[in-house]
Amino acid sequence: MKEQIREHIGAAFMGGKGAPSDAQPLFTSGIIDSLGFIRLMSFLEKTFEVSIDVSQITIENFDTVERIARVVEASRRT
Numbered sequence: 001m002k003e004q005i006r007e008h009i010g011a012a013f014m015g016g017k018g019a020p021s022d023a024q025p026l027f028t029s030g031i032i033d034s035l036g037f038i039r040l041m042s043f044l045e046k047t048f049e050v051s052i053d054v055s056q057i058t059i060e061n062f063d064t065v066e067r068i069a070r071v072v073e074a075s076r077r078t
Contacts, residue, residue: 001048002069008043009065012036022066027059037062044068050075 002022010019013031026032032040040062045051052075061071 001072002065004047005044005065005068005072008047009040012039012043020065022069023064025063026065027063040068044072048072048076 006019006022009026009031010016013026013036014020020026020031024031027037041052041057050072052071056071056075061067
């Protein structure tokens with residue numbers, strides 16, 4: 001799952017010039033902005049067939065690949 005997320009972020013937000021590490025900040029570093037977040041959410045929900053609860057949508061939960069993967073995994077269990 002993390003690999004798919006990293007690859008998508010690299011292609012969609014980093015111009016295909018590499019991919020972020022699991023711990024690299026995405027929002028606080030400017031890689032993803034608010035509009036990009038909407039695109040990321042769409043990718044996550046379609047790719048992993050989940051519906052992410054609005055209470056989980058925080059900068060802290062989506063600022064790294066590691067945290068994104070945790071939210072997606074938790075959404076799969078509900």
